[in-house]
Amino acid sequence: MTSGGELGPPPGRGPARVAALFTVLTVGLVVVSIVSAAVGQFGIPASQVVGAVLDRIGIDVLAPPADPFAEAALWDVRFPRVVLALLVGGVLGVCGALMQGCFGNPLAEPGVVGVSSGAAVGACLSIVFGWTFLGAFTTPALAFGTGLVTTLAVYVLARSKGRAGVVTMILTGVAVNAVANAAIAFLVFAGDQAAREQIVFWQLGSLAGSRWAYVATIAPLVGVCVVVSLLLARRLDLLALGDRQARHLGVDVESLRLVTIVVVAIAVSAAVSYSGIISFVGLVVPHLIRMITGPGHRVLIPASLLGGALLLAAADLLARNAFHYADLPIGMLTALVGGPFFFWLLLRTRRREGGWT
Structure with a gap:
């Protein structure tokens, strides 16, 4: 507290460390993106990748690919996939930070409120019944809609006397996730062999088949999510003091939780509708960033955006090139x-608190 009774700035690890972190994340993001676009079954020099981008914005410094097939491979296949990986990873990182701040628990992640399993139900419905009423966007649209509805259902079911307690919401999420997983299992059983294979592949997550149209759909939602998250940062810092203390400092805790959950539901539903279920990004990235910079959300949120984008872009680079064809x-x-990081986090929490409780 300051002498005037106002809350002081959230604790951090110093501006030099924060600046170094953002520098490393930004440089890593640029390097991984260039390498990801260059490396593949059809190799393209990194200088030509950079030249292709600069040429599109009117800067004639490096030569773009002379081969029209290389140019087409970059702009029609690789660049959309790289950009979609950055958007999906970034939004998962931000939403993980929001969920951990909202629930006051470093083990929280977007899947807690059922958004991923709910989105999977919509995708499975589209795959099993062969619905195509929105063309190529049918499966993503249904995944987005059911993910959003499932998350809002968790919030509504967890409310009691005008409030939704953290523990109640988590337990409600567990129950709703169980029902959603049962629905997915039934749809897998009801579908044919081709549908089952497609469902399994979708649940494992993939950025194959990325298009600029998908990027154009998700990018505005990611932008809105990040802006709203930054606007919520100070109130999430106050919420870390506890619900009662936050209310005394003027925070409408219920409205804050509702807005946070809606933002997470919209952003994650949009992300997983195109990428399938991608686990642990929202858990690992914010916690690692918090260990480096401290708990202040004004730093944590943008750093999680960069960290999530970097992690998923690197994972996609490995996924495409680990095995030939x-x-x-x-x-x-x-x-x-x-998975191993989550287990390490549990052990670390147990040692610090002296038990599992």
Whole structure:
């Protein structure tokens, strides 16, 4: 507290460390993006990748690819996939930071409120019944809609006497996730072999088949999510003091939680509708950033945006190039990293608190 009774700035790790973190994340993001666009079955020099981008914006410094097939591969296949990976990873990182701030728990992540499993139900419905009323956007649109509805249902069911407690919301999310997973299992059973394979591939997560149209759809939602998240940053810092203390400092806790959950539901539903379920990005990235910079959301949110984008872009680069003529599910790679990290986080929490409670 300051002498005037106002809350002081959230604790951090110093401006030099924060500046170094943002520098490393930005440079890493640029390097990984260029390498991801350059590397593949049809290799393109990194200088030509940069030249292609600069040429499009009217800067004639480096030569773009002379081969029209290379130019087409960059702009029609690789660049949309790289940009979509950055958008999806960034929004998952931001939403993970929001959920952890909203619930006051570093183990929280967007899937807690059922958004991923709800989106999977919509995607499975489209796949099993062969719905195409929106063309190529049918599966993403249904995934977006059911993810949003499922999350709002968790919030409504968890409310009691005008409030939605953290523990009640988490337990309600567990129950709704169980029902959604049962619905997915039933749809897998009801579908034919082709539908089952498509459902399994969608649930494992992939950025294959990315298009500029998908990027144009998700980019505005990501932008709105980031802007709203930054506007909520100060109130999330106050919420970290506890619900009662935050109310005394003028925070409408219920409205804050509702807005946060709606933002997470919209952003994550949009992300997973095109990428499938990608686990642990929203858990791992914000927690690592918090360990470096401290808990202040005005730094945590933009850093999580960059960190999530970097992590998913790097994972997609590995998924595309780990095996020849094979595209590994990206959700599998993030789970392989996130699972051990989650267990380490549990052990660290147990040691620090002296038990599991």
